[in-house]
Amino acid sequence: MSSATPDGIALRPRRQINFQALGIYIAAIVLFIVLGLLNPNFLTAGNLRDVAVSASVNAIIGIGLTFVIITGGIDLSVGAIASFVGIVSATLMVNGGIPPAMGLIAGIILGIVCGAVNGLLITKLRLPPFIATLGTMSVFQGCAYVATNGKPVYDVPKEFVLLLNSYVVGIPVVVIVVAVVAVGAGLLLRKTVFGQNVIAVGGSEETAWLSGVRVHRVKIAVYCLAGGLSALGGLVIVARINAAQPDAGSPYQLTAIAAAVIGGANLMGGEGRIAGTLVGAVILGALTNGLVLLNVPSFYEQIVTGLVVLIAVSLDQGSKGWPMLKRSNKKDLTAAPPTASTSAVRS
């Protein structure tokens, strides 16, 4: 089996500036300017730093999800994995006495194992990703409660908190972690055979398989990646709140998906950008922070966040729908046969 990228799949349009991607950056910049105009406290260095920190967990988990979404899958269990890992790592450190660095590593390994479970269910048992991870979401969340009989773990070692929740020359460590993860993920997706295979699987599983891509392996790997990064996100949460709560990760299972989707990840597969997901997470963080500064009650905040997701996705769809609409109109007029390759070629 050759692992080379099959040339039958054109992965990206050649040297074409992706205006859709630009749109999200411009939207983010406008959002920052508007929030800054409405409340001068928004654009202060301290506040922007807080926005970055609050976006970090969504960014970390969202990046893992981006890989999953590119393969055409979804992982609903990311928040539960974050909760589960947080509580297990904290218990190991507080009651097991293992050093913080080991706690971190053990947590990430556990996250990868959880991801592997998802991947195996999806590939070997052929469960649809939505169903498989809906089930494991409940299982992992239950495990998080069982681990400590539902009790939070307090008195997390100071060193662990410093590891993920301190500042290096004024820059929060989590922001550095996010940057490292994002650069690594970007290189993995765009510069490696694995990344090409991920995109190929999302473009058309069948074509990828026919071209020699080991589809199952690729899929299991992306769920492991998502699990590992969810674990990292869960550990950041522990460091931020000085405690492990058995349900602290659950708000992130949907917001991380939202971050990826705002950033242009296509739930139909084949498409997604690491930088886009980062911007998506920052937009969500800025909205939470900015709407607080503007004194918007949280119920409205949910409405705004939902609208932002809808606007982002409809733009995403719109950008594809328009040319397709034209094509289908033409098709109706000329009765041209549908081109089978279209869906596989688009990325």
Next chain:
Amino acid sequence: MKIRTLGVALAGGAALVLLAGCTATPDGDTGSATGSAGSIVSLVDASKTTKVDDVTAELGKPSAPDKAKLCYVTRTLSNEFWGYERDGFEKRAKELGVDFQTFDVTDESSITEQLDKAKSAMNQGCSALLASPISATGLDSVFESALADGIPAIVLNDAKSSVPGVVYVGPDATTIGATAADYIAEKLPDGGKVAMIEGDPGSSNAINRGDGFTKQIATHPNLQIVASQTASWDQTKAQEIATTMLTANPDIKAFYSQNDGMALGVQAAIDAKGLTGKVLLVGTDGIPQAKKQIASGGFTATVSELPTTEGSTGVDVALWLLAGKKVPGWVDVPAFVIDSANVAEYPTGMP
């Protein structure tokens, strides 16, 4: 392409401007930090616990300093309990003519969201920070930096903070559970089987109420806890669990529910089994619906807290501290039992 880009930008911007426009609020001056670092901490006597009435009698009605703004970071307002806590806070602040702002979060698992909002609030400027943390240690970092800047930090209800200098205004959750146990013991002199419906397993209220109840029941040898399950503060779940418990143990004599919402579910289960009035039902919180049930003979009792009092006391404590007065580390707002004997005294809202 350009048009679309512009569209995103405009739509986003317009939505925000609209939102900002339609939420006119008491937006005031940013807080003025009175006092220097550490001075607030020295005003708080951490070892001292005083009943709220005694503190108020001693320190009197506070006066509002110029240009002060009080910030209250609450929990989800979809739980009416926090709504009453907020009402007490806002009403007292208005009464004393001091600027205020309330911040709330999505739901009971929004722990990091609450942390982010507390930080945003502080960035915006607060002269005092009041909060009801979801996780006992979740807001510690914000409290520490507030106190370091000479800004009073006050916890309203539920989770006492371990940060020195933070004032706690609220009841002892363990006592609430114990009060319920003693009440059941008093009403069941012949003893019998007892069941408990627990709240969300991770929440400190559930843990402390449960501990208090279990330990106090153990002091009454003729009472046995035969079943104890979590319904995660959910009424429907509580109904299902209580039904199952009654099927398994038809001779259960009393239920203790860790909040009133779940107790309403237990009530439905008891009614469905035709046991209305034959099984004791003690809830917690004292929400209006629970009091209606008590008046109509459904619930036996509820261990009521005083969220409105806590909210308004929080304002007083903040202003006392800003005025340089010494306050106890724990302003005790004890919970009390409401049953058919005194339910008429509390017709609306929560005390």
